[in-house]
Amino acid sequence: MAGNSDPLTPRAKLAVTAGKAVAAASRAAGRGSGSVIGGRVALKLDPDLLARLAQNLDCVLVSATNGKTTTTRLIAEALRAAGPVVSNALGANMPAGITSALAGGSDAKFGVIEVDEKYLAGVARDTDPKCIALLNLSRDQLDRAAETRMLAENWREGLAGSKAVIVANADDPLVVWAASSSPNVIWVAAGQMWKDDAWSCPSCGGVMQRPGDDWFCGECGFRRPTPSWALSGDHVLDPHGSAWPIHLQLPGRANKANAASSAAVAAVFGVPPQVALERMYQVQAVAGRYDVVQFEGRDLRLLLAKNPAGWLETFSLIDPPPTPVILSVNARSADGTDTSWLWDVDYTRLTGHPICVVGDRRLDLAVRLEVANQQFQVCENLDQAVQLCPPGRIEVIANYTAFQDLRRRVGN
Structure with missing residues (x-):
């Protein structure tokens, strides 16, 4: 419970200091926030x-x-x-x-x-x-x-x-x-x-x-x-x-x-x-989710969807057709390497939207969209996909690491 006594032993204080130093070094090297590596070092000590x-x-x-x-x-x-x-x-x-x-x-x-x-x-x-x-x-x-x-x-x-x-x-x-x-x-x-x-x-x-x-x-x-x-x-x-x-x-x-x-x-x-x-009401976006960013003369709304439940909720958010939709799926370790979950997502909800597909596993997604009778184009990267869309709003839906990739590309 909350109180004022200092709970940290000298060893704990050392661990905190070392963890913060490692995190700062990681940030300085451009390797992200450093919070995970800093925490690992602190817990080791x-x-x-x-x-x-x-x-x-x-x-x-x-x-x-x-x-x-x-x-x-x-x-x-x-x-x-x-x-x-x-x-x-x-x-x-x-x-x-x-x-x-x-x-x-x-x-x-x-x-x-x-x-x-x-x-x-x-x-x-x-x-x-x-x-x-x-x-x-x-x-x-x-x-x-x-x-x-x-x-x-x-x-x-x-x-x-x-x-x-x-x-x-x-x-x-x-x-x-x-x-x-x-x-x-x-x-x-x-x-x-x-x-x-x-x-x-x-x-x-x-x-x-x-x-x-x-x-x-x-x-x-x-x-x-x-x-x-x-x-x-x-x-x-x-x-x-x-x-x-x-x-x-x-x-x-x-x-x-x-x-x-x-x-x-x-x-x-x-x-x-x-x-x-x-x-x-103060919360406008959460770690980049729901942010609208300007990129290549378009307004991209960034939406994170990691699994079938998330995709279902996200489809209910997007603007009606003919708003273009860019879908990006990776299968790196942080996402889970098994993409069979794509078959549990009802992609017929995207009917009427022009769709562009990017990401490491864009071909897995393309096969799934083909079976769902959707019109789509497979693109090499976000820039190419955006160029295919008319000026205005684009809904961009991505799973976890694909979302991080997109944020880096658009400078968010």
Whole structure:
């Protein structure tokens, strides 16, 4: 819990100093932010450093397959109403990156921490969080993340008996099953557009029934819990039944859902919904996502979509035809090297849009679009794709490393 005593031992202080020096050297060499390598060095020198850094903070952990970076930003904005916040806002969400971020926040009261799904249980042990937000679980990085039910089981075991308040999405059966081992859960009806990872019951394997917005298992009776918070159109409904308007600069239904979960988290820390939601309006873009940049005389809107659930939400954001769309897919280690997930994405939603395809795996994507009867052109690079589009707005959708490549090219 928050206090004023200095939790850092001489060894920990040395580790922090060394980590910052290595990070600075990495930045100077043009190798990115340096937060991951700095954190690795610091943890080598003091393996307990993350726990020591978190000791004086009231922490909230945010984990999910989709939306965790944005939700972390929204929660951080909301909690700044109650005191200084330290956060891994750029998305370095494994222990090294988290350690590096917390080492930079000596005066903070709150730690708002995005955590990779696979590391949630360990980071929760180290940071003793006051609150954990669980948004969704869907297929991602198929070559190494295993399947979603195994992740849900890791969460369920890792969070069993946790003292943290769990804020969980009542509309995702995998999240509900994972969170149900915890004694203190606040359920949020945040919605779930992508349902293809939850047709079988995570508890018994039976077939899920999905009448309307409800869900339950016909075999074992595992069912959707009654939410106390809900997204309703452009409003968040709180546990007292009051409706609070959501005003975001970020587009789409998914971000309203992120705001609803963020408001529920803020309330755990004593920040009322009206204050929390008003502060969320400050967030314009998240690590380049949703930014509109000028490039070659066009307005490119940069959209990140890493897996089928993300692509489905992103298609609902884009301007109607005939707005051109550039799609970019890589399959480097940070993306997952298996591109079979492309076959789970409904590309018929792009009918009527002129499409250009770029990225390392543009030919994999081209085959998928061919089967979906889409009109497209394969291009060598972003510059060529942009030249094929008329002046005006272009929607650019890319997966993780492809998105980083695009940001570098457009100077974002």
